[in-house]
Amino acid sequence: QVQLQESGPGLVKPSGTLSLTCAVSGGSISSSNWWSWVRQPPGKGLEWIGEIYHSGSTNYNPSLKSRVTISVDKSKNQFSLKLSSVTAADTAVYYCARGSTSHATWGQGTLVTVSS
Amino acid sequence: QSVLTQPPSVSAAPGQKVTISCSGSSSNIGNNYVSWYQQLPGTAPKLLIYDNNKRPSGIPDRFSGSKSGTSATLGITGLQTGDEADYYCGTWDSSLSAEVFGGGTKLTVL
Numbered sequence: 757q758v759q760l761q762e763s764g765p766g767l768v769k770p771s772g773t774l775s776l777t778c779a780v781s782g783g784s785i786s787s788s789n790w791w792s793w794v795r796q797p798p799g800k801g802l803e804w805i806g807e808i809y810h811s812g813s814t815n816y817n818p819s820l821k822s823r824v825t826i827s828v829d830k831s832k833n834q835f836s837l838k839l840s841s842v843t844a845a846d847t848a849v850y851y852c853a854r855g856s857t858s859h860a861t862w863g864q865g866t867l868v869t870v871s872s
Numbered sequence: 873q874s875v876l877t878q879p880p881s882v883s884a885a886p887g888q889k890v891t892i893s894c895s896g897s898s899s900n901i902g903n904n905y906v907s908w909y910q911q912l913p914g915t916a917p918k919l920l921i922y923d924n925n926k927r928p929s930g931i932p933d934r935f936s937g938s939k940s941g942t943s944a945t946l947g948i949t950g951l952q953t954g955d956e957a958d959y960y961c962g963t964w965d966s967s968l969s970a971e972v973f974g975g976g977t978k979l980t981v982l
Contacts, residue, residue, distance in 0.1 A: 792971075794917075801874060802909075802917065802960055804971035817970050851916055857964045857971050858907045860928060862916040 758783040760852050760863035768846075768870050774839040778852030778863055785833045786810040790856035793826060793837045795848040796865075803848075807856055808835055842870045875900060876961055878974035885982050888951050892977045894944040894961030900972055904964040906944040908937055911958045911976075920959075921946065951981050 764776035778791070785791065793805040806816035808826045816824050825838040839846060847870045853859035877895040884890040894906065906924050909917035919928050921937035924944065936947040944961055961974040 801976045802962070802973040804962075804973065807971075815969065818968060857905065857962060858919065858922040859909075859917070860919050860922075862918070865916050 758854055758861050760854065760861055762850060762852050762863045762866040764866060764868070766867060766869060768842055768868060769872055770843055770870055772842055774837070774842050774846060774868055774870075776837045776850055776852075776866065776868070777834050778836070779834045781833070785828060785835065786830055789854050791828070791835045792853045792856065792859060794851045794853055794859070796851070797845075797848045805837065805839075844870050846870050874975040875965060875968070875972040876963070876974035878959075878961060878977045880975070881978045881980065883980040883982055884951055886951050886953060889947065889949045890951060890979065892946045892959050892979070894946070894974050896942050896963065898942060899967035900963050900965040901939065901944055902942040903966060906937065906939055906961055906963045908946045909960045909962065911960065913957070917960060948979075953981050955979060956981050
């Protein structure tokens with residue numbers, strides 16, 4: 757049973773870079789899966805950020821593409837999210853998930869607050 | 873404003889049936905598979921339906937999905953108080969080259 761666990765700073769300063777990692781356990785990140793990031797601002801709906809395949813191929817939300825980088829580290833069985841030039845609008849619970857458009861497994865989510 | 877349109881809320885009594893609609897366009901629902909998620913308060917979303925009408929292992933058959941044209945529907949029968957949650961539809965949008973979600977529907981079991 758694949759499990760996902762997000763980790764990273766819970767507080768990021770405006771104009772800074774948000775960095776999160778998703779550790780994959782119970783399975784290999786090199787399996788035939790896309791690995792995704794989804795966020796949810798407090799009290800609002802879900803927003804897809806982007807996805808990565810173990811080969812390194814990526815797809816990003818066009819509205820965030822200029823600020824987003826998703827990478828994979830097969831040696832550590834994890835993938836990561838970097839979001840630059842953050843503002844208060846980027847405050848959200850960030851989830852990592854397995855799959856592309858059909859996310860069978862989700863991490864528990866981590867709240868990231870953008871504030872000085 | 874979400875690409876996919878869902879009603880903000882629905883309600884029904886325990887034991888009854890409810891449906892939640894998800895409306896899109898030819899660039900998303902019309903030509904791609906739809907998934908449905910349940911999000912209980914304070915928890916991560918949980919996959920209920922994938923590929924329009926398939927249920928992952930462990931999801932009871934009280935939950936069903938269907939698609940017609942550019943709309944999809946989630947049905948829940950035999951409502952229980954534990955079904956109170958937010959429900960989201962999602963799919964790929966070929967024009968945006970992005971995954972899109974509905975705005976979510978809050979289900980209240982009266």
